[in-house]
Amino acid sequence: MGRLARLATLLLLRPLRTEAFRVAVSVVGVALGVAVPVAIRLANESVLSAFARGVDAVAGRAALTIHARDLGVPEEIFPLVRADAAVAHASPLIQVLAPVDGMPGEALLVLGVDVLSEQAFREYHLADRPAGADPLTLLAEPEAILLARRFAEAKGLAVGGRITLLTPAGRRAFRIRGLLEAEGPAVALDGRLALLDIAAAQVEFQKLGRLDRVDLVLKPGTDAAAVAARLRATLPGALTVERPAARVSQAEQMLASFRLNLTVLSLIALLTGGFLVYNTMEIAVLRRRRSLGVLRALGLSRRGVAALIAGEAALLGVAGGLLGALAGGALSRAAVTAMARTVSQLYAYVRPEPPALTADTLLLGIVAGLGAALLAAAGPARLAAGVSPREALAPAALLRLPRVAAASAAGIMLLGAAALLARPGPIGTPPVGGYLAALAAMLGGAFLSPALLAALAASGRPLLHILPVPAALALLSLRRAVRRNAVAASAMMVGLAMLVSVSTMIRSFRATVEAWIGQSVRADFVLSPAGRYVKGSDARLPADILPALAAVEGVEALDPFRGIRVEDGRGGGFLLASGDFAVHARYGRILMVGGDGPAVLRAAREAGAVVVSETFALRYGVRAGDRVSLPTPRGPIRLPVGGIFYDYTTEGGLVVMDRSLFTRLLGDPFLSSVAIYLSPGADPEGVRRRILTAVPGREDLLLLANRALKARVLEIFDQTFAITYALEFIALVVAALGVLNAQMAAVLERQREIGILRAVGFGRRQVLGMVLTEAGLLGVAANLLGVAVGLALSAILIHVINFQSFGWTIQFHFPTREILLVTALALGTALAAGAIPASVAAALPPVEAIRYE
Amino acid sequence: MILLTDVHKIYRAGKVEVPALAGLSLTVERGEFVAVVGPSGCGKSTLLNLVAGLDRPTRGTILVDGVDLTRAPEAALSRLRRERVGMIFQFYNLLPHLTARENVALPLLLNGTPTLQIAGRVEAELEAVALLGRGDHFPHQLSGGEMQRLAIARALAPRPALLLADEPTGNLDSERGGAILDLIRRLNRTRAFTVLMATHSPEAAAVADRVIRLRDGRLEIP
Numbered sequence A: 001m002g003r004l005a006r007l008a009t010l011l012l013l014r015p016l017r018t019e020a021f022r023v024a025v026s027v028v029g030v031a032l033g034v035a036v037p038v039a040i041r042l043a044n045e046s047v048l049s050a051f052a053r054g055v056d057a058v059a060g061r062a063a064l065t066i067h068a069r070d071l072g073v074p075e076e077i078f079p080l081v082r083a084d085a086a087v088a089h090a091s092p093l094i095q096v097l098a099p100v101d102g103m104p105g106e107a108l109l110v111l112g113v114d115v116l117s118e119q120a121f122r123e124y125h126l127a128d129r130p131a132g133a134d135p136l137t138l139l140a141e142p143e144a145i146l147l148a149r150r151f152a153e154a155k156g157l158a159v160g161g162r163i164t165l166l167t168p169a170g171r172r173a174f175r176i177r178g179l180l181e182a183e184g185p186a187v188a189l190d191g192r193l194a195l196l197d198i199a200a201a202q203v204e205f206q207k208l209g210r211l212d213r214v215d216l217v218l219k220p221g222t223d224a225a226a227v228a229a230r231l232r233a234t235l236p237g238a239l240t241v242e243r244p245a246a247r248v249s250q251a252e253q254m255l256a257s258f259r260l261n262l263t264v265l266s267l268i269a270l271l272t273g274g275f276l277v278y279n280t281m282e283i284a285v286l287r288r289r290r291s292l293g294v295l296r297a298l299g300l301s302r303r304g305v306a307a308l309i310a311g312e313a314a315l316l317g318v319a320g321g322l323l324g325a326l327a328g329g330a331l332s333r334a335a336v337t338a339m340a341r342t343v344s345q346l347y348a349y350v351r352p353e354p355p356a357l358t359a360d361t362l363l364l365g366i367v368a369g370l371g372a373a374l375l376a377a378a379g380p381a382r383l384a385a386g387v388s389p390r391e392a393l394a395p396a397a398l399l400r401l402p403r404v405a406a407a408s409a410a411g412i413m414l415l416g417a418a419a420l421l422a423r424p425g426p427i428g429t430p431p432v433g434g435y436l437a438a439l440a441a442m443l444g445g446a447f448l449s450p451a452l453l454a455a456l457a458a459s460g461r462p463l464l465h466i467l468p469v470p471a472a473l474a475l476l477s478l479r480r481a482v483r484r485n486a487v488a489a490s491a492m493m494v495g496l497a498m499l500v501s502v503s504t505m506i507r508s509f510r511a512t513v514e515a516w517i518g519q520s521v522r523a524d525f526v527l528s529p530a531g532r533y534v535k536g537s538d539a540r541l542p543a544d545i546l547p548a549l550a551a552v553e554g555v556e557a558l559d560p561f562r563g564i565r566v567e568d569g570r571g572g573g574f575l576l577a578s579g580d581f582a583v584h585a586r587y588g589r590i591l592m593v594g595g596d597g598p599a600v601l602r603a604a605r606e607a608g609a610v611v612v613s614e615t616f617a618l619r620y621g622v623r624a625g626d627r628v629s630l631p632t633p634r635g636p637i638r639l640p641v642g643g644i645f646y647d648y649t650t651e652g653g654l655v656v657m658d659r660s661l662f663t664r665l666l667g668d669p670f671l672s673s674v675a676i677y678l679s680p681g682a683d684p685e686g687v688r689r690r691i692l693t694a695v696p697g698r699e700d701l702l703l704l705a706n707r708a709l710k711a712r713v714l715e716i717f718d719q720t721f722a723i724t725y726a727l728e729f730i731a732l733v734v735a736a737l738g739v740l741n742a743q744m745a746a747v748l749e750r751q752r753e754i755g756i757l758r759a760v761g762f763g764r765r766q767v768l769g770m771v772l773t774e775a776g777l778l779g780v781a782a783n784l785l786g787v788a789v790g791l792a793l794s795a796i797l798i799h800v801i802n803f804q805s806f807g808w809t810i811q812f813h814f815p816t817r818e819i820l821l822v823t824a825l826a827l828g829t830a831l832a833a834g835a836i837p838a839s840v841a842a843a844l845p846p847v848e849a850i851r852y853e
Numbered sequence B: 001m002i003l004l005t006d007v008h009k010i011y012r013a014g015k016v017e018v019p020a021l022a023g024l025s026l027t028v029e030r031g032e033f034v035a036v037v038g039p040s041g042c043g044k045s046t047l048l049n050l051v052a053g054l055d056r057p058t059r060g061t062i063l064v065d066g067v068d069l070t071r072a073p074e075a076a077l078s079r080l081r082r083e084r085v086g087m088i089f090q091f092y093n094l095l096p097h098l099t100a101r102e103n104v105a106l107p108l109l110l111n112g113t114p115t116l117q118i119a120g121r122v123e124a125e126l127e128a129v130a131l132l133g134r135g136d137h138f139p140h141q142l143s144g145g146e147m148q149r150l151a152i153a154r155a156l157a158p159r160p161a162l163l164l165a166d167e168p169t170g171n172l173d174s175e176r177g178g179a180i181l182d183l184i185r186r187l188n189r190t191r192a193f194t195v196l197m198a199t200h201s202p203e204a205a206a207v208a209d210r211v212i213r214l215r216d217g218r219l220e221i222p
Ligand SMILES: Nc1ncnc2c1ncn2[C@@H]1O[C@H](COP(=O)(O)OP(=O)(O)O)[C@@H](O)[C@H]1O
Pocket: A398, B011, B012, B013, B018, B019, B020, B039, B040, B041, B042, B043, B044, B045, B046, B047
C-alpha cells in the first residue's frame, strides 16, 4: 500500500469509522442538497411541460393570431406566415357558429381545422379509443364531423349517426365519425364544439380561398410583440396580428417565473446542504483539536492539516453526491408519476415519461456534492490549519472566548450589504444583485448567531441564583461554548430559513397562479358574443340584456364587463374598462397592492375613482391618490386613482371604473362580456338553459362554464407543485439534522464534565435537564434568526429576484402557519435532538466519563 | 544541539502581559540528558514548546540542530519536528482511533521512511518499550504506564536527534514513573539522542546528566 493511501486510511477513514453519526449527518446533508437540483433537473422537462399545459388550458397555446374582421384572411398568406423564421407552427382555421337544425337555441362552434397543423395547438382525444389514435385523421372522410361527447350524449347522438347544421348554403347533414373527450377546447366551450376538415368547412360555409384565423406558435425565446409588428408590416392587406386576449405575456411569464423559482429553490437547497457539511466539519475540528495538535507536533504541516480536512470533505461530498443523485432520481420519478396521473386527465395525449437517471446526471450530482462539500470545508480547514499545537496540547486547554464582536460586525456588514443589494434593477435584466443579497442575508444571519447566543446567555445571568442548578449550568455552558453553539445554531437557522422561504415561495407562487386563474377564468358562467371568439375582440353585447339575465332563476349576481382599447398618445395603449365594483368586491378576486380589495373597490365606487393595474401604474408612474388623465372616445377625462391591483391577464395595463361612472362619462351602451355568479346549490345545467332562453333570438351568444375547467387546472398546478413540497420536507430534515449533530457533539465533548457532575452527586434527571435546557435555548436562538432570515429571503425572492425578472409582483403569502410550524419544529427538534445525546450522557457511568480522555 | 540566547516569551491575555520566559540563555550538548525543574508556572512547558518550534519567542534566538528557529519558515519547523525532534507529554496524546502499531507507524509515514522498512521499524520500537504483544491494542486498552511507553516508541520511531519530554511522569505513580525514567535514560545512552525533560519531581531530576532550575522564566542561580 502506498504511503499516501496508508496515511489516508489512518487519518481519514479510521476516525470516520468511529464517527458514524457525524458521517451520516454530513453525507445525508450533502445528499439532500444534491437530490433537489438533480430531481428538478430530471423532472424539469415533465414538470415544466405539465405546468405549461396548465397555462395552455387557461390561455390557449397560440402566441399570436391573425385575423381580418369580417372579410377573412386570404389563404395565400398562410405559406408566407409558415415560412417566417420565428414561427414554429401555424394553423389555419375556419371558425363559424352554426345553429343545429331541430334544436332551437343550440348552436355549435364549428372549427374547420387543418389536420396536419392543428395538433400543435389544441389537443383532441376520442372517447372509447385507445390513447394515441389521432382523432383528426377521421376527418379525412367525406361529410365527417366530430362532436364533443358531452353534447352528443345530452342530445342522444351517437357515432355513425347524423347531425344537420344550418349553413349559409342551407341545411347540411354530416356524419358523426367520433366523439371527443371533454378536453382542451371541448371543455372551454362546454361541449358545444364541432370539428370539420378545413377544406370541407370552406365549401360548406362558403369561404373558399378565405380563412377566419391563423394561429401561430412561436419558436422559444422570440419576442411576440416584435414578430407581430413584423408580420403586420410585411403581410399584404389590412390584417390584424395580435395576441389572443388570454395569452398575454403574463401567461408566458408565469412559466418563466416557475422555472426561475425552481432553480433558485434548488440552489438554496444545495447551499443548505453545504452549510450542514460546514456545521459538522467545524464541530469535528473543534472536537479533534487535540488530535490535530498531536499531528502538528509530529511534524504535519499546516497545509497537511488543511489537506486532511479537505480530503475528508471530498470523501463526504462524493458519497453524498452519489447518494443525492440516486435519491434525486427516485424523487423525480415519484413526482412525475404523481403528476402524470392528473395531467393525463385533462390531456390524455400527454403521458409524462418518468425520467431516467443517466450517467451524466450521476456525475453532475457527484461534482455538485464534491464542490459544495469542498467549499463548505474551506472554513473548517482554515480553522484546523490554525490550531495552535501548543494550546491544543496543553493539559487543560486554555479557554479562548470567540470574538463575538468581530463576528457580529461581519454579520451587520453582510446584512447592510444585503439591504443595499436588495433593490430591483431594470426589469428584465438578470437579478444578480438579488442573488447576492439572498446569499449575504443568509451569511449575515449566521454571523449574528454568536451575538444572539451571548445576549441570550447574558439575559439569563440575573436569574442564575434563582434558577435550578441544571438550568444555571446550561446558561453558563451556552456562553462558554459560544463557538460550537453558534455553529449549531446557524446550521439550524439555515435549515429553518430555507423552510420558511421555500414554503413562502411555494405558497406565494401558488396564490399567484390561483389569482391568475381566478382573473382569467371568472365566475361560474361567462356570457359573451360568439363573434368575440370567432372574429376578434371587438364584438359586443347590448347592455339592455342585463335585466333579463338578472331575473333568471339561480343567477345570484352579474358582473358586466366592458373594455375598450385606447391609445396613450405615446405609441402604446391600454384597456379602459368598467365592471360592477359592488359585485366585484363581493365575488371577484381582486388583489390590491397594499389594501383590502373589496374595501378599496367600495371606496372607489363612492369617490368616483378608478383602480389601475400594477403594470399600468409602473408604466405611467401612477400612485394611489394621484389623478390620472385618461383618453376616451369622448375626449380626455381626469379621475382620481383609488388603488392599484395586481393583474395577471391584461397586456399593456388596465384601468377600471365602476359601471355607473363609465356609462355616465362615456355613454357607452355595450358590454364585452357578462360574468354570471350562480346562487349556491343552483343546478348549472338548468340555469344554462334558462339563461339561453332568457335572451331570445341571440344564437350568437356563447355561454362558457368555467368552474370545472378551473378546478381541473388547479389540480394540474397542484401536481406540478408536488416536487416543490418535497423541498419543504428536505428543509425540515436539514434543520433537524443540524441540531442533532450539534447536540451530539456537545455532549460528547462534555462527557468528562458530565462525569464530574455525576461524581459530585448530579442525578441523571439533572444531567438531562441541563442538556435539554441548553438545547432549548439553542432552538430559541436558531428559531428567531431562522424566521427573520427566511422572511428576508422570501422578500428578496419575491420583490427583487422575481420582480426584476418579470416586472410584476408575486402575491406575498405571509407564512403565519409556517412560522408557527417552524417555531414548534425548532424547539421540538432541538429538544428531541438534545434528548438522544442527553440520555446517552446521563446513562454513562460516572467512572467511564471521567476516564474518557 | 540546543542553543538559546536571551530568549523572552511574553503572553498577552487581554491587557495583561505574562512574561513566561524572561531572558533565558541555555546550551545543551549533543547526547546530553538535561532536566528542567521548577515550580508550576515557571515556564518549563513554554521552553519546550519553543524548542519544538511549536511557538516562537517574543525576543532572542533559538538554534536547534543547526536550524535557527526564529528565522525558519513554518514548513522548516514542521520538517524539523518530523525528522529531528520527538515529543512526549504528561497526557500521552496518543491518537485514540489508531492501534499501538499504527500510532508508532504514523510519524514514519509522515517523514518519508521507505514503506518497506516501516513495519520492521515499528516492531523494533515496540520491542524496545516492551509492548511487542500489544501492537493491535488501542490506547484505551492500555494502562497509563503502557500508554506513556507507547508515546516514547512513537516519539523515537523517526530516530530523532532530540527528545522533548514535558512532565512524562506527572500522571503516573512513582513505581511506573520510575520505570519510564529508566527507559528514557537507557535509550538515551544506547541511541545517543539528546533529552530535554521538564519535570518537578526530584526523582526525575536525579536521572539526568544535568539539572537546570527555572524560576519566573529565568535560570535560578543556586
Ligand atoms: N497561552 C498563554 N496565555 C497566557 N499565559 C500563558 C499561556 N501559556 C502559559 N502562560 C503563562 O506562562 C507562564 C508559564 O507557563 P508554563 O510554561 O506552562 O509553566 P510550567 O510548564 O512551568 O508550569 C504561566 O504563568 C502561565 O500562566
